[in-house]
Amino acid sequence: MASFQRLSDIDFAQLTNRPFYPSPLAWEDQVLYFLMLDRFSDGNESGYLDNEGNPVAAGTTPLFRRSDDYENAIGTRAEAETWRDAGGRFAGGTLRGLESKIGYLKRLGITAIWISPVFKQVVSQESYHGYGIQHFLDVEPRFGTADELRRVVQTAHDHGIYVILDIIFNHAGDVFGYNADRYDTFDEHRNITYIDPRWDGRPYVVAGYRDSRGDTSLPFQTIDLAQHPDAWPDGAIWPAEFQTPDTFTRRGRINSWDHDPEYLEGDFFTLKDILHGSGQLDDYQPSPGLKAICEVYKYWIAFADLDGFRIDTVKHMDLGASRYFTAVIKEFTMSLGKENFYLIGEITGGRQRAFTTLELTGIDAALGVDDIPDKMEYLVKGYRNPTEYFSLFRNSELIQKESHIWFRNRVVTMVDDHDQVRKGENKARFCAAAGTDQQLVAVVALNVTTLGIPCLYYGTEQRFDGHGKNDRYLREAMFGGEFGAFRSRNRHFFDEDNEAYRKIADILAVRRQHLALRRGRQYLRPISGDGLSFGLPQMLGGQIRSVVPWSRLFNNQELLCAINTDADQPRTAWVTIDNELHRAGERLRCIYSTDLTVSAPDVEVEARNGKAIRITVPAAGFVIYG
Incomplete structure (x- = not known):
């Protein structure tokens, strides 16, 4: 399929004249x-x-x-040094490689894959992560084709797996x-020297769009392609509707990440901020750029x-921009028969901001990459009180909700992730510290059997242990290569005999069986x-080495789950269960x-x-137990 130069070239009537895969009920x-x-698979x-x-003998890795x-x-x-440098460049993962591993994910128990952005990147830059888009209507050639x-x-659909795509409309690439002149600023935290000016509340003059070499010659x-034929396909930004100067705020990069309006209208490092519109939430006026973005993602x-x-x-992004985008996408997907097309927002800044944003914009769920993974990880490792994690899902005046059931489908929960902002310069996967790999299954079990929509980060099921001062160390290549x-x-890591893979698959199978x-x-x-x-389990002397149990109750059924935060020996405890659902003398099965x-x-x-069992x-x- 040839990529489009303009949105007006898209024939939506033809695209939508077919049946579509239905959304999940829940x-x-x-x-x-x-x-x-x-970083996932190159297919080799x-x-x-x-x-x-079936076993695959072909391939070179x-x-x-x-x-x-x-x-x-x-x-x-x-x-x-060669290995470290390779982590900062494209490693070679492809869409074909991903397609060949759908069975690996199916057998693990995965039912939805979330794929990092696939769109065409600025050709002169190593934005392997996909967040530096240069052409919104094309796929990055290094990944494959549309x-x-x-x-x-x-x-994925043939194997009963849904697909969620990572998208960006806050910014374009550089x-x-x-x-x-050069605005040299050295950021010690990221070990980067910036050459773009800092936000100071006013627009800057732009030298020009970058050509395929990265120079501002356009x-x-x-763009008039008759005068600048070399702008297509690797120069400027595409589709052409994004090329008008008013598409961008042009106010320089964010320096203070919590200063309003700086964090709303500044560039995300070198990624150029898109102007979405103006006005208050209820009378927000979308910009032509935001309207074009909606058409892109509808496509x-x-x-x-x-x-x-x-x-x-x-x-x-402005709340009004997020609400407008959500409304447009929801209406479009419902017209296709996708009644529950899901929108998950990366909303940093704490729970209050996250849940307020959900309420005001209509986004379905927040990505819990703040306090949830911290409490989850260090509870299992024995350095957090269980109440710190479980209270995240209980009734709270902060979020003004009457029932914690509300959290069932409003938060996506995960332990490892791809940037770990919460850990600053001490980025580390769960298994990074010596001896912690034996606790991995327990933390995954906690994740997938407590409230929220659970998400595994690739490589977790193989006990990846990446750690270091840079995001790259959390982004190892599953297929090996140079990184x-x-x-x-x-060497590749698609090992279905790995003990962690097998135990996680078993737990996910039990999860599927029990509502x-x-x-x-x-x-x-x-x-x-x-x-x-009796009392709630808690730390003693700064540690907890104990049974930590919780119940899931649904329609007069109780399942009791428990982890042991002691990595050295089994632990036994009496555990309280629901007094009304059980009678003395009955037996619960493991x-x-x-x-x-x-x-x-x-x-x-x-x-x-009331009632209790000894486990x-x-x-x-x-x-x-149940």
């Missing part, structure tokens, strides 16, 4: 998997299982074996340069049959050592345990603290 039933396309692996579960391949890329100082994107979605206006929904969007940097996980090269684990009310449960004195070598016995309900949870383990 997104809280889904398990998401976030992958960075450039060998020794993995194809989409139907063998499976990683820890005993032989661990840190094989950093044997010398020069090799280590038709290959459509095939990925079709293959498509123009400012008309000024006029900052709608991709219709072309590829997408099921949802993850919207980048919502905090940095493989565990400081390796030329209570997906939609039920949630209660942190009191525990007791002697069966007489539905799941991470210790597959021991057949966990049924437990008897006793009249203690044992394996070291760093997880159990479900």
